Amino acid sequence: MKIAKFWFCLLLLIPFYYSAVSQEYDSPSSEIELEVLAQVNLLRDSLKLSPLILDEVLKDAAKDQAFFIARKQILTHYQETFTKETPAERIKHYGGNRTYSGENIAKVSVVKDSLGHIDRMAIARDLFNGWYKSPPHYKNMIHPSFTRMSLDYTLSEKDKLIYAAQVFSSEEIVLPTFFNNENRAWGVRPSEVTCKDDPLLYETMFFANSVVVNGNDIYMYFHDMKFFYGVFNSQNDGIAVDIILREQLPCDKENQFHISEIHDGEMQQPIYLMDMLRKNESGNENKVYIKVGELPDYLHGKQWQPNIIVINDNKLCDYSYPVEVPSAIFPLLPLAPYYEEPDSTEIIAANYSFQMNDTLKAELWYENREKFYSNDLRGEIGLLLDLEAFIEKVEVDCFSSVNGSLWYNLELLERREDNAREIMNYLNFYNDQVTFNSRENWGLMDFQIENHSISALQNKN
Numbered sequence: 001m002k003i004a005k006f007w008f009c010l011l012l013l014i015p016f017y018y019s020a021v022s023q024e025y026d027s028p029s030s031e032i033e034l035e036v037l038a039q040v041n042l043l044r045d046s047l048k049l050s051p052l053i054l055d056e057v058l059k060d061a062a063k064d065q066a067f068f069i070a071r072k073q074i075l076t077h078y079q080e081t082f083t084k085e086t087p088a089e090r091i092k093h094y095g096g097n098r099t100y101s102g103e104n105i106a107k108v109s110v111v112k113d114s115l116g117h118i119d120r121m122a123i124a125r126d127l128f129n130g131w132y133k134s135p136p137h138y139k140n141m142i143h144p145s146f147t148r149m150s151l152d153y154t155l156s157e158k159d160k161l162i163y164a165a166q167v168f169s170s171e172e173i174v175l176p177t178f179f180n181n182e183n184r185a186w187g188v189r190p191s192e193v194t195c196k197d198d199p200l201l202y203e204t205m206f207f208a209n210s211v212v213v214n215g216n217d218i219y220m221y222f223h224d225m226k227f228f229y230g231v232f233n234s235q236n237d238g239i240a241v242d243i244i245l246r247e248q249l250p251c252d253k254e255n256q257f258h259i260s261e262i263h264d265g266e267m268q269q270p271i272y273l274m275d276m277l278r279k280n281e282s283g284n285e286n287k288v289y290i291k292v293g294e295l296p297d298y299l300h301g302k303q304w305q306p307n308i309i310v311i312n313d314n315k316l317c318d319y320s321y322p323v324e325v326p327s328a329i330f331p332l333l334p335l336a337p338y339y340e341e342p343d344s345t346e347i348i349a350a351n352y353s354f355q356m357n358d359t360l361k362a363e364l365w366y367e368n369r370e371k372f373y374s375n376d377l378r379g380e381i382g383l384l385l386d387l388e389a390f391i392e393k394v395e396v397d398c399f400s401s402v403n404g405s406l407w408y409n410l411e412l413l414e415r416r417e418d419n420a421r422e423i424m425n426y427l428n429f430y431n432d433q434v435t436f437n438s439r440e441n442w443g444l445m446d447f448q449i450e451n452h453s454i455s456a457l458q459n460k461n
Helices: 028-046 056-072 087-093 120-133 135-141 225-231 273-278 345-351 380-386 406-426 442-451
Strands: 006-011 101-109 148-156 161-169 211-214 217-222 238-245 288-294 304-312 315-320 394-400 434-440
Touching (some): 028 135, 056 087, 056 101, 056 161, 087 101, 087 161, 101 120, 120 135, 120 161, 135 161, 211 304, 406 434
Parallel strands (some): 394 434
Antiparallel strands (some): 006 101, 148 161, 211 217, 217 288, 238 304, 304 315
């Protein structure tokens, strides 16, 4: 018996896993498919995962890809036909609409029995064992979001090898009925690489965090022009808004996103570099303030969020969505002091003494690199004035911005501490009541990055 040899390739994207769907066919390939399915389900059962079922759409996609890679004699997840370029597009081509999908491919040597017939059970075991021993392929087989699987293969007479495609997916999803660009990405094409792969470019999520919604108009404000021109430097580079509706994020099932590799929801027409510069409303060459999209009339009244699609050379560079990084210093709820009131507060002040062991935390916010605070002294700071007579001790934590040079951070720190001292004097707190703790805020930043799993910001200077 010949020993099978394996070559594997995997395509795995988060949060989208390329997918397809299938059912049992009365063909020789179904023997291999059923045996691999049985082995995969035994594996999933041992991990307390739900079993996979066969699906007709995945079957068509697997058969298509197996035939393509056998004809080309290469392992790839991409095809040349526009509507079948990627696993996700092939699923869409055959009528599927799945949020999560995955594809394993392999080529193996033909295994024959003692009578010279193709030993399909041996081939099925070889395929499963090869994928099982490969961590990325193994991850596809045990992915908890997958509920369906299909497999097909093609025997190449040229090199006497079997080319197989194993396709996974989640359940069929249903997009909002009023979306009207179901099959349109405005000509933007997928890419095998993203701008994140360029070590000279840091995270483009900053673009989504720079989105400003003004009524139904969607604007982007950006002031780091060096980074801006690092991402957008040719006429085919630009930005598009992808409108995601709240109903696409149900609590009882997976996200109901479009399976397109370019957009998840209702993608608006892109705006490219020349128009971005021409329509800049900032009035300042060192800043960009441009309208990048508009909420369509048929989406009025819906709960929505604008995500940003970054485009390089008319191909997908990055998909960016706003990320909130809240302060780790969470203020307490404002609670009024409680005490018994026999007659009046004057009697209490004259004849009673009491202790308050609660702590009031008040925050004074600064814009990113500003030396002066942006809010007034009302709110929590104002409570300090109201409770001045009852406050025994004040601790002031001053932090500087974390995204500047050391000298600039220290200058910010000095100015912010001066501001705090002025406020303490205004509130009539004496020096022996106040303790100042001033420092750069690296520790808090690292904690937030870890606590919110924002790995893209780790190890940044």
